Amino acid sequence: MIRIAAVGDLHYGDGSKEILRPSLQHLQDRADLLLLAGDLTRCGGPEEVKILADELRDLPIPMVAVLGNHDYHADREDQVRRVLEAARVRVLEGEATSIDVDGVRVGIAGTKGFGGGFRGAHGSDFGEPEMKAFVGHTKMLSDRLERALTGLDADLRIALLHYSPIEATLEGERLEIYPFLGSYLLAEAVDNAGADLVLHGHAHHGAEKGRTPAGIPVRNVAQPVIRHAYNIYTLEAGRQVLPAAAGGIS
Amino acid sequence: MSEPRADYLPEAIREKLIHDPRVAEQDLRVEVQARRVRLGGNVASPQLKQRITEVAQELLPDYEVVNETTVVSAAEPDGEEPVS
Secondary structure, eight states: OEEEEEEBOOOBOTTOTTSSHHHHTTHHHHOSEEEEESOOBSSOOHHHHHHHHHHHTTOOSOEEEEOOGGGGTTSOHHHHHHHHHHTTEEEOSSEEEEEEETTEEEEEEEEOOOOOBOTTSOOOSOSSHHHHHHHHHHHHHHHHHHHHHHTOOOSEEEEEESSBSSSGGGBTBOGGGGGGTBBHHHHHHHHHHOBSEEEEOOOTTSOSEEEOTTOOEEEEOBHHHHOSSOEEEEEOTTOOBOOOOOOSOO | OOOOOGGGHHHHHHHHHHHOTTTOOSOOEEEEETTEEEEESEESOHHHHHHHHHHHHHHOTTSEEEEOOEEOOOOOOSOOEEOO
């Protein structure tokens, strides 16, 4: 059994010091991995993420993160990434990593993801260049996620996102902002590739639990949703939801 | 700030709070009634809650600021959830 600790939307910045640290003291005894689902900073400042990195760096378990929209706000996401990686937090964007946990290979593919909406009400890359860029960004990141997941040779596979792949974990948010909270294209990527678990954040007023259309469990680990320093999910190898045969359009 | 029409004041405040780096919080609820501003939503720390009050008061010095935001717990979880 693999124990995954996960949280997103910590929004560290001035005044955040020590918010998490007391709850991390026993984490190494309770979890095999820590996954961070983006929005680790308030405004995307390297000095903000340094406060978090200083609380994480001594944790003796593997840590993997994606960045969120807040982490891009200062246009210094590369520096944010470097600060995290200096604290042994592997940051993924359209990439994957595989971690050996007592002989079980846990593969994690990660992307920030982006918005667009959900089935029946998704934006199209049609019309103005701004609209093409918006939806095109989601398509590009979803394609990269699918490739990263598909390329993983692992016993367990996890998709780590910031934006939501499904509507169910947005329940509680205003319907008007769903297109800014996620995209079904992310779920389609995961369902095409197959996975054991999808984690995301971003939707602070959403719900914790849902499933992709193919049945893969999705958990919204935004800290205001889980209302703890992290949640822990356990996975058994060999029970993965495999992609269904492609059908429909030929 | 130059005061917008009353109909647009809550959204103007919300935008200011999003873009003020001392706050940068996108999920705040802002309601304005008479000369009172009520703020709601989740925040990560008591310090941030206090800062939100201060920034809102700076923006609208002639209004009463009622900060009803909730500080979210960062305690350890009690258990774990088997998902497969």
